[in-house]
Amino acid sequence: MALMSALQVNAQTVKVADSDLHGVWLMESMQFEGEKKIMCGKERGYSQFKYYGPEGEYACAELVMGKDGKCSVLPHEYGTYTYKDGWYSEMGREKRKDAIVWVDKTTTKGTWKTRHDIWKKQTAMPEKLRRYIVDCCKKKEMPADMQQLMKENVFK
Secondary structure (H helix, E strand, O other): OHHHHHHHHHHHHOOOOHHHHOEEEEEEEEEEOOOOOEEOEOOOOEEEEEEEOOOOEEEEEEEEEOOOOOEEEEEEEEEEEEEEOOEEEEOOOOOEOOOOEEEEOOEEEEEEOOEEEEEEEEOOOOHHHHHHHHHHHHOOOOOHHHHHHHHHHOOO
């Protein structure tokens, strides 16, 4: 509890511009209320990716590495975000002040439902990889004609 209070006080004194959010962020850890903290990364073979573009572009994906060493991108969503004066919204959802709380210039913490996350900004991720993951997220949404074909041929 004391650590959380210290982080909260520190986070509230960090001076950041709204534009400091721009770029790639990877989940460092997550903790559901009442459960043990889960560390992300190589040992777990799991992380989450978020991209915040300067014009409001937003992409989110799960990144997984299987026991065989093969990596996969599991697109979650692609759309827009807004962030102004600490108020954050993605995909048109309600703006929240606790969604992104700055710990320092490269670390944020936040709450989503009953999960508490820590995210780290990635400044060395190759542009080619960032583009690939964002493109995977863009393709998550199935076009209307494919939606109809799937309904007619798979879920008939």
